[in-house]
Amino acid sequence: MTLKVFDLQCESGHIFEGWFGSADGYESQQARGLLACPVCGSSKVGKKLSAPRINVGHAREPQAPEKTDKTAVAAPASSQLMQLQGEILRHLRQIVRSTENVGEQFSEEARRMHEGVIEERAIRGTATAQERESLAQDGIVVMPIPDYLDDDRLQ
Template identity: 60%
Template sequence: MSLKVFDLQCERDHVFEGWFSSAESYDSQRAGGLLSCPVCNSTAISKKLSAPRLNVSHIRAADTAPTAAPAQPGAAPVAAPALARMAKLQAEILRQMREMIRNTENVGVRFAEEARRMHEGEADERPIRGTATPAEREALANEGIAVMPIPEFLDDDRLQ
């Protein structure tokens, strides 16, 4: 499956990445209020303009040796991992995230109720997942209960 990666921004100017199975999936999730900012939980999300990633590795200049730019005052050395290494790193992160999600209890539509019970000490703390409406997510956040949406492509239960 080919994923679409969009740069998203909330009304408070927090920028984050969203991964979708298609542009239509982004549109339907946004229209359904399923997208929220991972920083502030705002559901007022928009796509930022972004340039497409072009594969131009086949275009090589005659002189491929990089020229060193003069150091800027206060500049620190930085590195960019090779694309293959970055792809392996991203794949490993996704694998670990999926594994973490698989090791949660799916409480379904009782998510908000169960998260509240755990927060209040009425139920044992454990990793849970489920579904919650935007209003339920907002109420939980207002009560100091941290929740985070699971992107559809990471939740094996949604893909079946």
């Protein structure tokens, strides 16, 4: 079965994937009011522009069957998948909320922790591309956080 995967966005700006059994699946579920944001529950959901995903698995050379038995796992139904995606997004947002927002002092605080000047703690904030590059060159690992995971940047 070929699945159609669309990037969806609710009226609050939450972005998530929707997996559908056919190209008409999205339209049908949208018309029946079955689509909802897994983060906030909004039913005002639309497709975002996205690049198509091309499945070229059929172009590969067939492989010899493996000698050992493998356990197969069935993919969850689309409603279960949306619920799972929502739980993951809520968990990620909770992780972000548990960090201290140091704002524009992010690079300075990260460097001070790296050098042992202050105690390490989970922080978040803003940094320019040049500041992030300088931190990386000094062996300080930082990870960008999408705006939709950071409540402070959504306001």
